[in-house]
Amino acid sequence: MLIGLTGGIGSGKTAAAKHFEFLGIDIVDADLASRAVVEPGQPALEAIAEHFSAAIIDAKGRLDRAKLRKLVFAEESERKWLQRLLHPLISDYLAEQISRSNSTYCLLVNPLLLESGQSQWCKKIVVVDTAIETQIQRTMSRDENNREQVQNIVNAQMSRDDRLSAADFILLNDQGMDELKSNVEKIHQNLVNLCQKQPT
Secondary structure, X not given: OEEEEEOOOOOOHHHHHHHHHHOOOEEEEHHHHHHHOOOOOOHHHHHHHHHHOHHHEOOOOOEOHHHHHHHHHHOHHHHHHHHHHHHHHHHHHHHHHHHOOOOOOEEEEXXXXXXXXXXXXXXXXXXXXXXXXXXXXXXXXXXXXXXXXXHHHHHHOOOHHHHHHOOOEXXXXXXXXXXXXXXXXXXXXXXXXXXXXXXX
């Protein structure tokens, strides 16, 4: 059974996913997939360099993700161009990884799960949720981005209300790591029970 995990930037998806993994669940991460498809030698990297100029490639021949992020979140048309290029490649990569899973259920972690349509692959959706100001503060301290950059990213993502309305399970992450782990464990047990009733 495939379960989707999503949430806005800075919501705590990675920390939540790590605890699901600790509990024995196979994790398929769209962020890792998005890195794999733009590795040196991949056609997508060449297309990005052609579109944005060679300055988007660092001295080691790798994609400068921070530079790319600034460009695509400052200009919606550029973000859409990049999504058209990468989403099909990422989808193929994820589908292959999912097919290899043999845990009780498989967790697909994707910040764009709902926007990309990959939520249609999933039996249930878990949304990691926290206050927008908390998202902004966490992201500023983690990525060394200024408030305007982070606000642009938050604005470009699906609204908090829309994400929550799509959730089968809401995973609150506003009380620290112990509470997050406890909430993960509750949802995990619900999902295990669901798998036992509906093996897929």
